[in-house]
Ligand SMILES: *Cc1c(COP(=O)(O)O)cnc(C)c1O
């Protein structure tokens with residue numbers, strides 16, 4: 254590749270979805286300076302650039318020459334925010350498995366794949382956005398990064414901040430964060446604040462604090478984080494040889510992924526990587542389903558709810574990215590579903606039969622897919638990609654509370670042990 258002509262990176266536009274103003278992208282704001290609305294970050298892409306980036310990304314994966322080539326985000330650096338700059342704060346994120354789910358796929362009569370984002374350095378997809386926003390924070394000389402989190406953003410922020418020499422401050426809803434995530438966040442040295450409230454209360458606090466110019470907000474209100482999350486979709490299609498996919502199904506909490514995946518699909522069409530875009534299916538937990546309720550009413554507005562669900566990663570009542578996510582659903586002829594906690598935990602156990610583990614929120618995607626099959630919206634022969642957002646061990650308590658049968662054997666009692674094992 255050494256003698257190939259350098260690729261000119263994409264040009265980008267940050268635009269407010271509320272008032273339509275174009276906003277300066279350096280730094281990209283998480284609220285519009287004119288009206289307080291939510292900005293989107295979009296690339297101007299052509300099939301010519303698409304050909305080059307597709308070849309470069311494939312070559313870098315096979316034959317990494319640069320440390321960035323090992324990252325599933327930065328392999329696509331010509332079309333990712335900040336890819337032309339250095340330094341880049343990377344922990345080798347992305348490059349996650351696309352797993353063929355044979356048993357479940359056969360039961361449903363479809364070709365089913367799972368993109369397992371639990372393979373990321375801190376065990377969730379959050380790392381893909383974190384590498385982008387942390388790189389930006391370092392280049393801008395920020396001292397402190399701040400986030401509100403249901404747990405995975407804080408674990409990711411803590412790891413990326415400490416490896417970049419920054420201080421991470423995280424605000425979590427007290428008693429609502431899975432054990433693995435809490436332990437990771439503390440282990441990587443973040444300053445932890447707990448609020449006696451929900452994620453939405455934590456988010457509100459962090460938004461106020463991030464008015465301070467020394468602080469960078471690393472929540473997905475910051476559009477450059479979503480820019481990194483787009484690469485989940487790029488990689489999944491790359492792994493499928495850019496063959497058409499009928500449905501892309503994923504859990505939905507703060508609606509960052511729903512927004513990012515809509516951007517990714519649109520980008521892939523503009524890059525000439527796709528002829529037929531997949532339909533998006535965003536799956537919410539019934540106890541935290543304001544986006545689903547809005548979808549049922551035509552997506553005009555969103556009414557916040559008091560969230561409650563076993564899937565703590567999506568226990569969010571007032572999702573920040575609603576204005577972006579709405580467009581993603583509308584543009585892809587997408588759907589928004591709601592599934593019960595019981596269905597989520599059943600889906601989590603069902604994945605185990607294909608040897609796959611994920612945290613409860615991630616399993617919501619499979620529960621949603623089952624609903625689409627039952628309704629006849631997914632039909633035999635369809636090709637479907639589920640996004641499994643987080644690692645099984647993020648939430649050990651959710652596992653142990655479902656599997657109570659442990660038998661006690663006195664030491665040395667071989668016969669008793671054999672009996673328990675049915676031997
Ligand atoms: C953050 C998170 C989600 C929710 O994603 P959004 O982009 O906020 O909708 C889902 N699953 C896991 C495991 C998460 O960490």
Ligand SMILES: [Zn+2]
Nearest residue numbers: 269272285288
């Ligand atoms: Zn505006």
